[in-house]
Each structure stands twice: as C-alpha cells, then as structure tokens.
Amino acid sequence: MAYKPSKRGSREFKPLEINIFPMMNLMVVLVPLLLSTATAIKIGVIELNLPPATAGTISQSAIPTEAREDLDLTISLTSEGIYLSSSKAVLSNTEEDVGATIPPNEDGTWDFEALSQLLLEIKRRIAGTAFDTKRIIIQAEPQIEYQSLVSAMDASRSIPIDDQTEIELFPEVTISSGIVRR
Amino acid sequence: MAFIPSRIKKHKTSTKMVRLNLTSMMDIFTIILVFLLKTYSTEGQLIHPSDNLTLPSSTIETAPEIALDVIVSREWIMVNNQPIARVSDVVGQPGLIIESLSQVLHQFATEAKRMEEMYGVPFSGKVTIQGDKKLPFRTLLKVMATCGRSEYPKMRLVVYQKQS
Numbered sequence A: 001m002a003y004k005p006s007k008r009g010s011r012e013f014k015p016l017e018i019n020i021f022p023m024m025n026l027m028v029v030l031v032p033l034l035l036s037t038a039t040a041i042k043i044g045v046i047e048l049n050l051p052p053a054t055a056g057t058i059s060q061s062a063i064p065t066e067a068r069e070d071l072d073l074t075i076s077l078t079s080e081g082i083y084l085s086s087s088k089a090v091l092s093n094t095e096e097d098v099g100a101t102i103p104p105n106e107d108g109t110w111d112f113e114a115l116s117q118l119l120l121e122i123k124r125r126i127a128g129t130a131f132d133t134k135r136i137i138i139q140a141e142p143q144i145e146y147q148s149l150v151s152a153m154d155a156s157r158s159i160p161i162d163d164q165t166e167i168e169l170f171p172e173v174t175i176s177s178g179i180v181r182r
Numbered sequence B: 001m002a003f004i005p006s007r008i009k010k011h012k013t014s015t016k017m018v019r020l021n022l023t024s025m026m027d028i029f030t031i032i033l034v035f036l037l038k039t040y041s042t043e044g045q046l047i048h049p050s051d052n053l054t055l056p057s058s059t060i061e062t063a064p065e066i067a068l069d070v071i072v073s074r075e076w077i078m079v080n081n082q083p084i085a086r087v088s089d090v091v092g093q094p095g096l097i098i099e100s101l102s103q104v105l106h107q108f109a110t111e112a113k114r115m116e117e118m119y120g121v122p123f124s125g126k127v128t129i130q131g132d133k134k135l136p137f138r139t140l141l142k143v144m145a146t147c148g149r150s151e152y153p154k155m156r157l158v159v160y161q162k163q164s
Helices: A021-037 A112-126 A146-157 B023-039 B087-092 B099-119 B137-149
Strands: A043-049 A074-078 A081-085 A135-140 A158-160 A166-168 A172-176 B068-072 B076-079 B082-086 B126-131 B154-161
Touching: A021 B023, A043 A172, A074 A146, A081 A112, A112 A146, A112 A158, A135 A146, A146 A172, A146 B137, B068 B099, B068 B137, B076 B087, B076 B099, B082 B087, B082 B099, B087 B137, B099 B137, B126 B137, B137 B154
Parallel strands: A074 A135, A135 A172, B068 B126, B126 B154
Antiparallel strands: A043 B154, A074 A081, A158 A166, B068 B076, B076 B082
C-alpha cells in the first residue's frame, strides 16, 4: 500500500487575525455620540456697531453736512430697484436717466450681483483718494424683507473673484431709517 | 497502488466556523470617526435659533458670541426668551422706540453694570438680534433703534451661514 501524500509542501497557512471586536465596540459607541453633537447648521453673525446714542434724534448727525468730506455711499432698496447714491448725487442708470440705478430682475427680485459689480468699480475708483472708505449706508422701504437687507449687506461686504479670493468692498454697514415714514 | 482520494470526503462540508469579515466595516467607521472628530467643536452651539422663525442666510463667516438675546419672531418680541411685546402691536405704534422693549433693555443694562462694579464682568453693550427673514424693515428698524437707544449699541444680526 502506498503512503498518503505528504502534507508538508501544502501546509495550510492560517492568517493571523487581530481581535478587532473591542475596537468595534468603541466605534459603535463613539460614532453615534459624535453624530449627535455635530451641528448641522452653522450660525454666523453680522456686526453692526452704532455709536452709543445720546439724547436727541437718532438720524441727525452732530457734524454739519458742509464740513463732511465723506462719500456717504448709500444703497436704497426700493420696490423699483436699487438706488445707489452718494452725498452729492444719485448714480443713474446708464441707458436712460430715469428709474433706479439697478432695475429689478424680471421676476421681481433685486440684482445683487450687479450691485456688487458696481460697488467694485466704485471701490477701484476711490482707492487711494480721500474718499476711500469702508463705510456704506443701507436704507430700505418699510415693507422690504429682512432677508433682502442681509443679501444687500452680503453684496456690499465683498465680491468673490474666483473660488479662493474675495475683494473687500464696504464691510462697515450702517442702517439708515431714511425712507421710514414717521 | 496509488492513493485514491476518498469519495465520501469529497462532499463533506467543512465544519470550520464562518467568520464575518469586519475589516471593511472598520475602515468605514474609522473614516467616519476621524471626520466627526475633526468637525467636533467643544464650544457647542452658543446661539440656539428660536422656534417660530427662520433666520436669513448670509455669506458671512463671523462666529457668534454670547450676548443678550433679542428675538423678533413672527408674533412676539422676546428678550432672553421672555415675551415683551406683540409684533402686530409694535407695527402700529408711531415713533421709532418700542417703550416696553426699551424698559426691559434698560433693566438688563443696569443689572449688567452692577455686575461690572461688583464682579468685574465687563459690560460690552452687545446684543444679538434674531429676526425672521420675512420681517419687514420697518419693524426691524424699530427694534434696532430701541436697542441703540437703550445702552445696547453693538448689534449682532444672527444669520445662517450659506453652504458654499
């Protein structure tokens, strides 16, 4: 009778295994814990710093208008569109002289991108001159929604050039009660 | 005689214990764990957006800080979750100052100033304003004017950060 073939050459190789069960247990506990504490929505804040109010009416400034040499760039949100003005003049629409600086889109929303572009141009022109400022005044009609106001602030704060860089425009926003009827 | 493999053993299933391969699952968990640990913030949420309102969204990236909370929801104006005045009443009022809100803010300011004297907690005059995104400018302006006049001139408008 012949011998059974030798098993020596084809010895079964048993892979060495680490016991990963304790690690698994840890993961199963940690992952739900961290998931529950994760914040889904990020919250930010827009800073608006008024000078501390003194006695007297809010809208009146202590400095007379003649003495000021500021640009006083003002965005006015109205139902007819966005008006852009300085202390001296209102920026007119390029085609015709009537109507808002930036007429609304066809669906009735405001064209904040055009506003950003326009502000960028203004920023480039005033750069280095005495009028160079970070301040901008935003005023709106009484029925304008809060979201539009925030969007206007976003448009006037900075303009994205490409994915990484942004050009700072006018980050210091002042809210004016300009059009509110008393 | 040559060795003949057994015909019976040929169909014999192995009695070795079948083990689930957990390695791929471990990989997934490790990635998730690292990701979650990276996004984990020890601060938690400093501002809890109130119910009954949707905050507007903005591109700003400034982080919130703790301050006195003024909430203007669709129905009520609240300070630190205490209802102060109805929005519908405030809209009809003439003038820019909301009297009831002004009184409450002055109370908080007096308290904060006393804290400053006694314990050295600086009074910053900061106030966070949470407003509904559909809030008309008229109402918001009144609230902001009242805050400015009531010793809280540093306003922080709370917004949702847009995901870009």
